[in-house]
Amino acid sequence: MPAEPATVISLPQAAAPAAPRRPSDLTEQRGTRRVAFAPKYGGEPVEADVRYLWCGAPDAPTVIVQGGISADRDVCSGRERAAGWWDTLVAEGAAIDLSTCRVLSIDWLVPEDIGGVASVSSEDQAAALAALVDELGIGRVQAFVGSSYGAMVGLAFAARHPGKLKSLVLLAGAHRPHPLSTAQRSVQRGIVRLGLASGRTGEALALARQLAMTTYRGSEEFSRRFAAGPEWRDGRFHFPVEDYLEHAGRRFVERFDPERFLALSESIDLHDVAPEDISAPTTLVGFPSDRLVPLADLCELQRRLGGTATLEVLDSPYGHDAFLKETVQLAPVLRQALNDCYGVPKP
Amino acid sequence: MPAEPATVISLPQAAAPAAPRRPSDLTEQRGTRRVAFAPKYGGEPVEADVRYLWCGAPDAPTVIVQGGISADRDVCSGRERAAGWWDTLVAEGAAIDLSTCRVLSIDWLVPEDIGGVASVSSEDQAAALAALVDELGIGRVQAFVGSSYGAMVGLAFAARHPGKLKSLVLLAGAHRPHPLSTAQRSVQRGIVRLGLASGRTGEALALARQLAMTTYRGSEEFSRRFAAGPEWRDGRFHFPVEDYLEHAGRRFVERFDPERFLALSESIDLHDVAPEDISAPTTLVGFPSDRLVPLADLCELQRRLGGTATLEVLDSPYGHDAFLKETVQLAPVLRQALNDCYGVPKP
Numbered sequence: 001m002p003a004e005p006a007t008v009i010s011l012p013q014a015a016a017p018a019a020p021r022r023p024s025d026l027t028e029q030r031g032t033r034r035v036a037f038a039p040k041y042g043g044e045p046v047e048a049d050v051r052y053l054w055c056g057a058p059d060a061p062t063v064i065v066q067g068g069i070s071a072d073r074d075v076c077s078g079r080e081r082a083a084g085w086w087d088t089l090v091a092e093g094a095a096i097d098l099s100t101c102r103v104l105s106i107d108w109l110v111p112e113d114i115g116g117v118a119s120v121s122s123e124d125q126a127a128a129l130a131a132l133v134d135e136l137g138i139g140r141v142q143a144f145v146g147s148s149y150g151a152m153v154g155l156a157f158a159a160r161h162p163g164k165l166k167s168l169v170l171l172a173g174a175h176r177p178h179p180l181s182t183a184q185r186s187v188q189r190g191i192v193r194l195g196l197a198s199g200r201t202g203e204a205l206a207l208a209r210q211l212a213m214t215t216y217r218g219s220e221e222f223s224r225r226f227a228a229g230p231e232w233r234d235g236r237f238h239f240p241v242e243d244y245l246e247h248a249g250r251r252f253v254e255r256f257d258p259e260r261f262l263a264l265s266e267s268i269d270l271h272d273v274a275p276e277d278i279s280a281p282t283t284l285v286g287f288p289s290d291r292l293v294p295l296a297d298l299c300e301l302q303r304r305l306g307g308t309a310t311l312e313v314l315d316s317p318y319g320h321d322a323f324l325k326e327t328v329q330l331a332p333v334l335r336q337a338l339n340d341c342y343g344v345p346k347p
Numbered sequence: 348m349p350a351e352p353a354t355v356i357s358l359p360q361a362a363a364p365a366a367p368r369r370p371s372d373l374t375e376q377r378g379t380r381r382v383a384f385a386p387k388y389g390g391e392p393v394e395a396d397v398r399y400l401w402c403g404a405p406d407a408p409t410v411i412v413q414g415g416i417s418a419d420r421d422v423c424s425g426r427e428r429a430a431g432w433w434d435t436l437v438a439e440g441a442a443i444d445l446s447t448c449r450v451l452s453i454d455w456l457v458p459e460d461i462g463g464v465a466s467v468s469s470e471d472q473a474a475a476l477a478a479l480v481d482e483l484g485i486g487r488v489q490a491f492v493g494s495s496y497g498a499m500v501g502l503a504f505a506a507r508h509p510g511k512l513k514s515l516v517l518l519a520g521a522h523r524p525h526p527l528s529t530a531q532r533s534v535q536r537g538i539v540r541l542g543l544a545s546g547r548t549g550e551a552l553a554l555a556r557q558l559a560m561t562t563y564r565g566s567e568e569f570s571r572r573f574a575a576g577p578e579w580r581d582g583r584f585h586f587p588v589e590d591y592l593e594h595a596g597r598r599f600v601e602r603f604d605p606e607r608f609l610a611l612s613e614s615i616d617l618h619d620v621a622p623e624d625i626s627a628p629t630t631l632v633g634f635p636s637d638r639l640v641p642l643a644d645l646c647e648l649q650r651r652l653g654g655t656a657t658l659e660v661l662d663s664p665y666g667h668d669a670f671l672k673e674t675v676q677l678a679p680v681l682r683q684a685l686n687d688c689y690g691v692p693k694p
Binding site: 118119178179180182183184186187190191194195197198199200203204207210211213214217219222223225226227229230235236237239240241242245266269270272291294 | 465466525530533538544545546551554557558560561564570572574576582583588589592619638
């Protein structure tokens with residue numbers, strides 16, 4: 001794959017370190033770097049092209065930010081994109097403040113990116129990030145903020161590359177997948193394989209996404225939004241929740257391909273990190289309504305972590321997706337956890 | 348369909364009503380009766396062949412017992428069958444004591460049984476049962492004990508045919524399907540329709556059953572049973588929970604057909620009974636680990652029922668399937684609820 005040219009936007013630093021930073025005093029690199037590492041299920045070391053975004057205050061400490069399997073490196077808005085997937089929380093003046101830190105994020109690797117191995121692991125993603133940290137001359141990141149699969153990769157990063165980070169902030173992700181969640185993802189993969197085998201890939205991927213949506217959102221939210229009765233349409237009854245699920249399924253098919261889905265879904269279920277191996281100070285954030293990553297698993301993770309660990313529990317009707325939806329509740333928690341990150345006094 | 352000949356096993360009654368009943372003093376009818384009713388989504392009244400089992404003490408009051416959509420009329424063991432689906436709780440001397448009451452149960456009707464209507468409703472099942480009660484000369488049943496879909500049909504029976512029953516006992520079923528559960532069943536039906544359209548019906552039905560299993564069982568049970576890591580086999584990783592699900596899927600395909608599954612699954616989601624319309628005294632039994640029928644819905648049902656209503660909450664790791672698994676806990680609850688049923692002194 002040809003390396004994507006990095007867009008580098010670099011402006012002169014403010015003269016006095018204490019002076020308020022203007023919005024334009026930001027740097028943004030959005031490009032590709034070739035890195036080398038040995039994949040967990042590969043054996044031989046491989047070279048892989050990693051697509052990354054690195055943006056924020058040019059002289060500030062770097063914070064890695066990674067989301068779920070369907071999130072990409074575009075965590076915040078920028079010059080050539082209107083929106084990032086977490087841009088309420090990652091922006092100038094936001095909880096992850098681009099005027100006082102520099103955010104690094106990558107597109108998840110899939111097996112075809114790393115020599116066509118059978119499976120990609122959370123450790124592989126962590127190894128690619130660690131190699132990228134070296135390539136970019138960062139040395140040590142201030143924090144790794146990971147949500148969902150990103151939290152799993154954060155744990156793998158802290159366990160395998162302890163010298164490359166100072167702290168962890170993990171939302172809705174744990175040291176292991178819950179076996180019930182593995183069961184639900186296994187069925188999703190079964191649906192996609194059935195679609196691939198029968199030439200009905202789009203329909204199957206949409207159905208798998210529909211199933212995933214039933215695991216992401218809270219039970220109360222479903223109850224409140226979809227209480228109405230069915231409608232007779234096109235020869236059968238349609239339930240209100242079906243229209244919602246079908247819409248979500250169609251949108252997913254437009255932006256995701258089945259092989260990528262299979263690989264990253266499996267990667268969640270292969271994740272297995274011993275919390276005892278992690279010494280970095282860690283802030284965990286969990287949601288009681290999250291059925292995909294039960295709070296009990298975050299409690300166990302907190303107990304077993306090798307370093308200091310805080311667990312913040314936030315009430316939300318949004319289940320696992322609370323890490324995307326509860327921006328108002330999350331902002332102060334993230335600010336507190338990243339407090340050490342702000343090397344430049346705030347305006 | 349030709350009427351199945353009823354097997355009638357009838358032995359002389361004990362001479363003195365107070366004498367202990369011998370095991371052989373039981374009657375069993377297992378046959379088919381033609382009944383007439385107007386299906387909810389049909390318009391015209393239809394005649395339908397109802398396959399039923401009616402067994403127990405010949406002079407005792409009748410108790411209707413119905414289970415989930417995959418249960419059949421064979422609720423207890425008998426002369427020609429080694430096991431019934433609830434035979435720990437329905438037997439001589441058991442909580443539903445065949446020596447002091449007589450149990451009636453039917454095979455669920457599907458659209459092809461009732462004139463090929465588009466959909467079958469819980470009211471249709473209740474109407475068929477009510478007509479059967481008349482056909483058999485029962486007059487009024489002592490209780491309707493319904494679990495899961497059977498509880499929904501019990502509510503429909505009590506709302507539409509109040510003169511035909513004295514009391515209701517409902518386990519893990521409510522006046523409405525929870526919208527999240529509707530979402531999960533909608534995806535199951537989508538999988539089966541994909542299978543029918545692509546000629547891979549068996550695989551699809553098995554996958555739908557796998558998904559159903561993830562909704563029936565408790566989260567803690569999955570966590571305890573399937574904590575081990577994956578195995579590499581046949582070209583991909585297999586997770587312990589997948590072996591369990593695949594086994595359950597294969598077994599289901601052997602005994603169920605896709606059209607029946609589609610119709611009964613949809614029937615659950617079409618269920619809608621106003622609790623205020625029900626005046627029969629009701630015992631509700633719910634399980635906090637039941638994610639398919641949340642306890643909150645049983646609490647709402649209890650509040651809204653028109654007659655007296657008791658809610659028994661039983662702890663169990665087995666989720667929705669607790670009504671099948673928690674026989675030791677359920678026995679005293681059922682005995683208490685059916686107390687009025689025992690017209691003959693116990694030996």
